[in-house]
Amino acid sequence: DGGITQSPKYLFRKEGQNVTLSCEQNLNHDAMYWYRQDPGQGLRLIYYSQIVNDFQKGDIAEGYSVSREKKESFPLTVTSAQKNPTAFYLCASSINSVNTEAFFGQGTRLTVV
Amino acid sequence: DAKTTQPPSMDCAEGRAANLPCNHSTISGNEYVYWYRQIHSQGPQYIIHGLKNNETNEMASLIITEDRKSSTLILPHATLRDTAVYYCIVRIYGSGNTGKLIFGQGTTLQVKP
Numbered sequence: 001d002g003g004i005t006q007s008p009k010y011l012f013r014k015e016g017q018n019v020t021l022s023c024e025q026n027l028n029h030d031a032m033y034w035y036r037q038d039p040g041q042g043l044r045l046i047y048y049s050q051i052v053n054d055f056q057k058g059d060i061a062e063g064y065s066v067s068r069e070k071k072e073s074f075p076l077t078v079t080s081a082q083k084n085p086t087a088f089y090l091c092a093s094s095i096n097s098v099n100t101e102a103f104f105g106q107g108t109r110l111t112v113v
Numbered sequence: 114d115a116k117t118t119q120p121p122s123m124d125c126a127e128g129r130a131a132n133l134p135c136n137h138s139t140i141s142g143n144e145y146v147y148w149y150r151q152i153h154s155q156g157p158q159y160i161i162h163g164l165k166n167n168e169t170n171e172m173a174s175l176i177i178t179e180d181r182k183s184s185t186l187i188l189p190h191a192t193l194r195d196t197a198v199y200y201c202i203v204r205i206y207g208s209g210n211t212g213k214l215i216f217g218q219g220t221t222l223q224v225k226p
Contacts, residue, residue: 043214104156
């Protein structure tokens with residue numbers, strides 16, 4: 001089946017450790033996005049990539065890093081510099097960044113203890 | 114970036130039409146209106162989008178005013194499964210833009226038996 005897959009669904013890490021969240025899509029989409037959602041809040045953009053080997057910072061990029069070495073993969077690393085890493089992380093992709101809908105994965109809930 | 118304003122919550126009786134309003138008075142000519150919904154702890158689900166004409170698909174109808182400053186999402190026969198947070202979003206497109214989705218707080222729709 002085609003789709004966008006995030007793994008794992010739940011992730012626990014100790015404070016001070018870096019952690020990488022996986023996002024894979026087999027939809028042949030050029031654009032991919034990472035969002036963060038806190039309880040009772042809307043989604044905020046962390047990073048986005050319009051094409052392979054290119055990415056830009058979103059609204060809350062501090063403490064995060066990404067790579068886009070392959071079209072189908074856009075991993076997000078939550079570094080120890082992120083002050084409040086506990087959140088629900090959502091990955092999305094779209095055919096392009098123009099007028100096509102974006103499809104979301106089911107999210108990864110990261111808890112840092 | 115244009116912002117959207119939605120009522121924080123609405124109720125609807127099962128089987129009746131749910132009309133969800135959205136204000137986007139600062140929308141510009143190159144911005145589409147998108148609607149997504151999110152059920153607790155899941156990724157947002159795409160519903161519909163439009164530029165200036167009314168749109169209809171199997172899930173909903175989107176009515177955009179002539180001046181494009183507001184829109185209404187219509188779920189023609191709401192069911193209990195339609196209970197979710199509904200996000201009205203403007204999406205920027207065009208050269209040099211990200212295509213990012215700007216999420217607000219959304220409207221929590223409660224469909225009641």
